[in-house]
Amino acid sequence: MFEVELNPNQIDLIGTDQKKGVVVLTLTDHLNWEDEVAHLKQLQEKLNTYIGYVESGDLAADYPESKDLKVHFEVVFKHQPTARAKDFLNKAKDFLKDINIIFNYSSSL
Secondary structure, three states, X not given: OOOOOOOOOOOOEEEEEOOOOEEEEEEEEOOOOOOHHHHHHHXXXXXXXXXXXXXXXXXXHHOHHHOOOEEEEEEEEOOOOOHHHHHHHHHHHHHHXXXXXXXXXXXXX
16 A cells, blocks of 8 residues: 655755765655655655755755755665666766765665
């Protein structure tokens, strides 16, 4: 059974590490991979929200201390991503690198 969806309009967690010079935006993903296509669509929508939040200047406006920091997106999965999901995540990492956003994921929720 497919679990409650990811909220595409919400940034889950934001934190700064002044010593490392980064602001970390964390996306928590509790969904299983039973409906892989729907899950990937929701994940893409959520990542687009994060990108929009940064590119619009809203991150800097809401967290002025983040203005000169590198941006880092971290996705934390409850369930290990599938091979197809990992392929998507690696493509997302390449895209985000091109717009100066560091991207990582783990499955240790």
